[in-house]
Amino acid sequence: MKHEELLHRCFRCGWCKLPVNFMDINCPSYLKYRFETYSPGGRLWLLRAWLTGDLDASDRFKEVLFSCATCKNCVEACGIPGIKDHLVDMIIAAREEIVNTGKLPPSIRNYLTEIYNRGNPFKKPQSERGDWAKGLDVPVYNGQEYLFYAGDVGSFDESGIKMTRAVASLFLNAGISFGILGENETSDGNDVNALGEKALSEHLAVNNIDQFTKRGIARIITLSPHAFNAMKNAYPLLGGKFEVYHYTQMLNKIIKDKLPLGSFKARVTYHDPCYLGRWNGVYLEPRNILQSVPGLDYMEMGRNMNSALCCGGGGGNYFSDMLGSGQDSSARRRVREAEEYGAEVVAVACPICKKMLEDAVKDEGLENQMRVMDVAQIVIEAKRKQA
């Protein structure tokens, strides 16, 4: 197993369970399950025991392994410099070993099979991939300055589609030169990689790189931080070197000059997506956008930026749903935290976070006092007021 030589260096001290500001438990799987086994250190010790033959790869072992949200809170908080940067790499490497045995938890097997067969996990035909853009006059990519990449969740999930349309509308309104791939778009491979299906993730990446290159695409704006991460960090290793932006980075550039806004009067907090924040260090742009909106009362939750609590949807868990249910699911704890701080709106910048937190708001019975809105949706509402 890759990184096997590092496993025994985890002391299991537990710094990784908390955020760097210690406010509360911040490892999504440990938060939900609470056994030491589901903490980052416990997981690494189990991996070592599996490799030494002291434990079998049981169903529970696989649940422990695949319930990691790859949120990188552990990487941020770990006190051992010699291993901290590779904590998530070790988990992904172990998943790769399990993938190679062919004996995966059913929900993960189904997700990977759908991606393999259809190019998306939503069991929808590829021909419907661009349907999100109907009625918006969004052009198909044909040499424009930017490719706008919607991704799986932004193309097929109802909540994600609203977000994709909001972003595209703003770009159209601001006169950004962009196009989409529509039915020619395929999965970015980020979560496939996080689940350890290296061959499939590379296949997806290489296909995307080929297509982007053939079409002359040099600059990409992604809806999802997951796609942003794959294209920014994984694709270059496979020869795909593009200028990659998350949509909040682009929106931040244009909001003052190209998008005159009315007011948006609400108390708003921002939930950092892990693949934008901890994975790629993009913390300020979404906040700048929100703080540029007139009337918006911005506030931070206690766990913010590199201390943010993951929604629980990362690392493939959005699809495998190992972290989604229960009182102490990350998403439910997150909306309870937002409620505690008095937020009326939780702003997000990731379609997975959006869906996870929307479901959590319903589960918590907070629909009448709290909305989950994408940053672009907030800007659009403010823009409508201006008009």
Added chain:
Amino acid sequence: MEKIYNELKDIVGAEFVSNQPEELFIYSRDMGTMLPAAPDFVVMPDSTEEVQKIVLLANREGVPVVPMGGGLVLSGLTRALKGGMVMDLKRMNRILEVNETSRYALVEAGTSQGILQAYLKRHHPGLKHSIPDAPPIATVGGNVLIHGSGHLSQIGGFHSEMLNGMEAVLPTGEIVKTGSCSASPYWFSRAPLPDLSGLFIGWAGTTGIVTKLSIKLFPAHPYNDARVFITGDIELIADVLHRLTGTQLTEDITAGVSCIIGRVQIFPMVIINYGADTKEELTWKRNLIRASVKKYIDDKTGGFAPLPPASRADLLKAPNPQPTQVADEKKGGGFEYVGSIMPIELFAGAYNIGVEISKKFGIDNLMAARIIGGHCMMFSYTYTFNRAIDADVDLARNALHETNNAVLKLGGIPWKAEAPAQKEIIKHMDPNTFQLMNRLRSVLDPKGIMNPGNWEVG
């Protein structure tokens, strides 16, 4: 066993009890050198009532119960030496009350040090509690019950001395309160009542399960500073510590000295932390601290080292990641230490023990001491090991064992001692004292279900 497992599920819910190999593996060991001892179950209660039900079940069935907080003692105290269940208390982590005026916090026993610190910073920024040199996930309850110490131990002594009272579940299932809370709605003090809290402190979980506790809080000063006093003469350290503690101006005093086989021996240094409400007060304290050891500065046998801002900031960190980073010293993920409680005047003798054992075993020995009030110290001998090499773990275990014995011979007492070291302590203990311990336990725990294998002769 199946019957007990099903009853545990009824009490805490199926998701919070396990008899699976994965949990039994992890909960059979801690990070130190003690050999694994597996429980039959791991159970995670969420309330005192659930703890009570579990204990009643265990008592009825004669099943051992091993209470566990952070599981970070390193000396194997939360291993199930005779099977039974490990009771992980970390779901009981609610902060129930903070009394600003009388400066105390009432918390559930599984509340972590880090979460309490963050809570106080947010809601009561003028207050803080004493943080041990443990990771922030270490529990407040666990650390009090092992007689821990921390970054305010110059002011408040051992963390067990900062305890105002507790709620505990006896091995026979009764819920009891100790301290002021037993006769008042306030959790302000252990005095003036008979001090029953002592029935649960230092017993390694053999007398009951503490579920709530009140601890003292202290002012969180806006201005803080750290100074480092260095001397080349180990024999002077005890007097330096005596003088510094005599000022009664500091929050924390620690002393460090390393014995690295085949490498340079680091000069012993004393780290002094203190705080104040104004810059002027800080300067005043700084001057008085300096004056207390002026004799050694004047005769050039010691002096304060200049500290770059980053180093000063590191010294003021609480909790501090540096003690944990020792685990990676050999790129091996392991260390354990003998923490020995002893009088301050034994500093040089304690150091000499460390040097001898280091030479004998050919093992590096990181030595440090935290001074508790002005009365004693926790002198620690830390041995790192590579977890992947059995012989290296064995070497560290043997060095630890010999250190425990040497400490006892010197007049110190191993702290949170491993089960074998407990037996050595008992050998040195007044027989009547040990007999009293046994009589108390036989009353409290007639079936001997609480963490058996600890504080036992055989």
